[in-house]
Amino acid sequence: MNYLEHFGKYCMMLGQVFKAPQRPRVFRDALFKDIEELGLKSLGIIMFISFFIGGVIALQTALNLEDPLIPDSLIGFAAKRSIILEFAPTFCSIILAGKVGSYITSSIGTMRVTEQIDALEVMGINSLNHLVLPKIIATVFFYPFLICLGMILGIFGGWLAGVLSGLFTGTDYIIGIQSDFQPFLLVYAMIKTLVFAFLISTVPSYHGYYVKGGSLAVGKASTQAVVWTTVLIVISNYFLTQMLLT
Amino acid sequence: MIAVKDLHKGFGDVKVLKGISTTFHPGETSLIIGQSGSGKTVFLKSLIGLHVPESGTISFDGRINTDFTMEAKRAWRQEIGMVFQGSALFDSQTVEENVMFPLKMFTNNSQKEMLDRVNFVLDRVNLSNANKKFPAELSGGMQKRVAIARAIVMNPKYLFCDEPNSGLDPQTAIVIDNLIQEITAEYKITTVINTHDMNSVMEIGKKIVFLKNGVKAWEGTKNEIFKTDNEAIVEFVYSSNLFKKVRQAYLNETK
Numbered sequence: 001m002n003y004l005e006h007f008g009k010y011c012m013m014l015g016q017v018f019k020a021p022q023r024p025r026v027f028r029d030a031l032f033k034d035i036e037e038l039g040l041k042s043l044g045i046i047m048f049i050s051f052f053i054g055g056v057i058a059l060q061t062a063l064n065l066e067d068p069l070i071p072d073s074l075i076g077f078a079a080k081r082s083i084i085l086e087f088a089p090t091f092c093s094i095i096l097a098g099k100v101g102s103y104i105t106s107s108i109g110t111m112r113v114t115e116q117i118d119a120l121e122v123m124g125i126n127s128l129n130h131l132v133l134p135k136i137i138a139t140v141f142f143y144p145f146l147i148c149l150g151m152i153l154g155i156f157g158g159w160l161a162g163v164l165s166g167l168f169t170g171t172d173y174i175i176g177i178q179s180d181f182q183p184f185l186l187v188y189a190m191i192k193t194l195v196f197a198f199l200i201s202t203v204p205s206y207h208g209y210y211v212k213g214g215s216l217a218v219g220k221a222s223t224q225a226v227v228w229t230t231v232l233i234v235i236s237n238y239f240l241t242q243m244l245l246t
Numbered sequence: 247m248i249a250v251k252d253l254h255k256g257f258g259d260v261k262v263l264k265g266i267s268t269t270f271h272p273g274e275t276s277l278i279i280g281q282s283g284s285g286k287t288v289f290l291k292s293l294i295g296l297h298v299p300e301s302g303t304i305s306f307d308g309r310i311n312t313d314f315t316m317e318a319k320r321a322w323r324q325e326i327g328m329v330f331q332g333s334a335l336f337d338s339q340t341v342e343e344n345v346m347f348p349l350k351m352f353t354n355n356s357q358k359e360m361l362d363r364v365n366f367v368l369d370r371v372n373l374s375n376a377n378k379k380f381p382a383e384l385s386g387g388m389q390k391r392v393a394i395a396r397a398i399v400m401n402p403k404y405l406f407c408d409e410p411n412s413g414l415d416p417q418t419a420i421v422i423d424n425l426i427q428e429i430t431a432e433y434k435i436t437t438v439i440n441t442h443d444m445n446s447v448m449e450i451g452k453k454i455v456f457l458k459n460g461v462k463a464w465e466g467t468k469n470e471i472f473k474t475d476n477e478a479i480v481e482f483v484y485s486s487n488l489f490k491k492v493r494q495a496y497l498n499e500t501k
Contacts, residue, residue, distance in 0.1 A: 022351060023350065023351050025350065026350050026351055033338075110337070111336075111337075114332050114334060114337075115330040115331070115332055115334040116334050116335075116336055116337070118296060118330065118334065119328065119330060119334040119336075121296060122294050122295070122296065122323065122326060122328045123323060123324075123326075123347075123348055123351065123352075124319070124320045124322075124323030124324060124352075125351060
C-alpha cells in the first residue's frame with residue numbers, strides 16, 4: 001500500500017471518527033478514562049524530563065556564553081526562548097508520541113486482533129467514533145496544560161541549575177526570563193501543541209485500528225505508529241514554524 | 247427465521263462462498279461445520295453483516311439485511327447476539343461492565359434496572375459471583391459464559407456463536423453447549439453455531455449445514471448424519487476410528 005492510499009484511508013477514518021457520539025454518557029465515561037490514561041499518567045514523565053532538560057539548557061547556554069561583554073541575563077532569555085519555542089511543545093510531544101502513541105496502538109490493535117472491535121460493530125456501534133474520538137478530545141484539551149507545565153518546570157529547572165552551580169545568579173536569570181516577552185510565542189507554542197496532540201492521538205489509532213494478524217503484528221504496528229507520529233511531528237513542526245514565525 | 251439464498255462472497259480473485267442457500271429456524275440450534283478454510287467463518291460474518299455479500303440475499307424474518315436503511319440496520323443489530331471464538335470481552339471492563347455495555351449503549355434504563363438485568367443474565371449462565379472480576383481473572387469457560395450473557399442481555403432474536411467450545415475441556419464444552427441449547431429453546435432464539443466440535447454436532451445439532459470449499463455439501467439433522475451416504479460429510483465427521491466405530495455400532499443397532 002502506498003503513502004497516498006494510507007493517507008486516503010486515514011482521512012476516511014477521520015470521517016467516521018468525527019460523528020456525534022451514540023451515547024453521551026458512555027462517551028463521557030470513555031473521555032474521562034482517556035484523560036487519565038493519556039494525560040494524567042503522562043504528568044510524571046513530562047515533569048521529570050522538563051525539569052532536567054531545562055537545567056541542561058541553562059547550563060549549556062551559560063557555559064557557551066563566557067564573554068564578559070555578554071550579560072548573564074541572556075542565559076535566562078535564551079533558555080526561556082528554547083524551552084517555550086521548541087523544547088516544551090516539540091520535544092515533549094515526541095516523548096508523548098513514544099509513550100502515549102504506543103499505548104494507543106497496542107490497546108486498539110489488541111482489541112482488533114481479539115475481535116473486540118468486531119464485537120462493537122456487531123452491536124451496531126461506530127467503533128472508530130467510540131474508540132478514537134475520546135482519545136482525540138482528551139489529548140487536544142489536556143496536552144496544552146501538560147506542555148505549559150513542561151514550560152514552567154523547564155524554566156524553573158534552569159533557574160535551579162544556575163543557582164546550584166554558581167554559573168549565573170538567580171536574579172540575572174529572572175531578568176532574562178522577563179525581558180522581551182512576546183505573547184505570540186506562547187500562541188505559536190500552543191498551536192503546535194494542538195497539532196501535535198491531534199497527530200499523537202490519530203496516527204497511532206490508525207495503525208492500531210487497521211492492524212492485521214496477531215500479537216506480533218500489534219508490536220510492529222506500535223513501532224510503526226511511534227516512528228510515523230515522530231516523523232509527522234517533525235515535518236509539521238517545520239511547516240508551522242515557517243508559516244507562523246517567518 | 248433466517249433465510250440465505252444463493253450467497254456468494256470472495257476476496258479479490260479468491261471465491262470463498264459459492265452460492266450457499268439454507269434456512270435457520272427460531273428455537274433451533276443450527277450448526278455450520280466444515281474443514282478449516284471451507285468458508286464457515288466468512289459465512290457467519292456475512293450473516294452478522296461484518297462481510298457484505300457479492301451476490302445473494304440474507305433475510306431476517308423477511309427483511310433483507312442489505313436493503314436496510316441506517317436506522318433499520320441499527321435496530322437490526324440490536325436483535326443480534328454474538329459469541330466470538332475468543333469471547334471478545336472488553337479487557338478494561340469488569341464482567342458486570344461488559345454485560346451492561348449493550349444496555350448502556352441502547353437503552354434508557356436506570357442504573358438499577360440495568361444492574362438487575364445484568365444480575366439476571368449472569369445468574370442464567372450460572373455466573374453470579376464474578377461481577378467485579380476482569381476477563382483476565384476468569385477461566386476460558388467462565389469467559390465464554392460471560393460472552394453468552396453479554397450476547398443475550400438485550401433479548402436477541404438471533405444468536406450467533408463462532409467456535410464456542412474452542413479451547414475448552416470436554417466437560418466445560420458440554421456445559422456451554424447445553425447452556426446455548428437451553429437459552430435457544432427458552433427464548434425462541436434463532437441460533438447459528440460455527441463449530442469443529444463433533445461432540446456439539448452429536449449433542450445439539452438440530453440442524454447441521456456442512457460446507458466444503460465454499461459450497462453447501464450436505465444439510466440435515468444429527469440423526470441423519472449417522473445414516474447419510476454423502477461421502478464428504480462421512481469423511482469429515484467420521485475421520486477418527488472412534489467415531490467410525492460409533493457409527494458402525496449405531497447402524498448395526500438400527501438395522
